[in-house]
Amino acid sequence: MSKWVRQFHRWISILFTLTVIANFAAMAARQGQQPPAWITYSPLPPLFLLLFTGLYLFVLPYTGKGRRASSQTAAVR
Numbered sequence: 001m002s003k004w005v006r007q008f009h010r011w012i013s014i015l016f017t018l019t020v021i022a023n024f025a026a027m028a029a030r031q032g033q034q035p036p037a038w039i040t041y042s043p044l045p046p047l048f049l050l051l052f053t054g055l056y057l058f059v060l061p062y063t064g065k066g067r068r069a070s071s072q073t074a075a076v077r
Contacts, residue, residue: 002060009053016046 019042026035034040 005053005056009050009057012046012049012053016043016050019043019046
């Protein structure tokens, strides 16, 4: 599962980067006017997905070590 989450995180980061670039391009094209709200807020859904997958990937090594340590101590007994 972690392999799938890691790959998903990579693709979402590419999508996030593209939406931020599109946002800046839209702001530059409109010169002084506000772009539509959907363009302004378009980076937010990928950003939230990056937050959740990033937190999962951050916590994964700590939970894995705990599971390995408890299984090793159970095997020793």
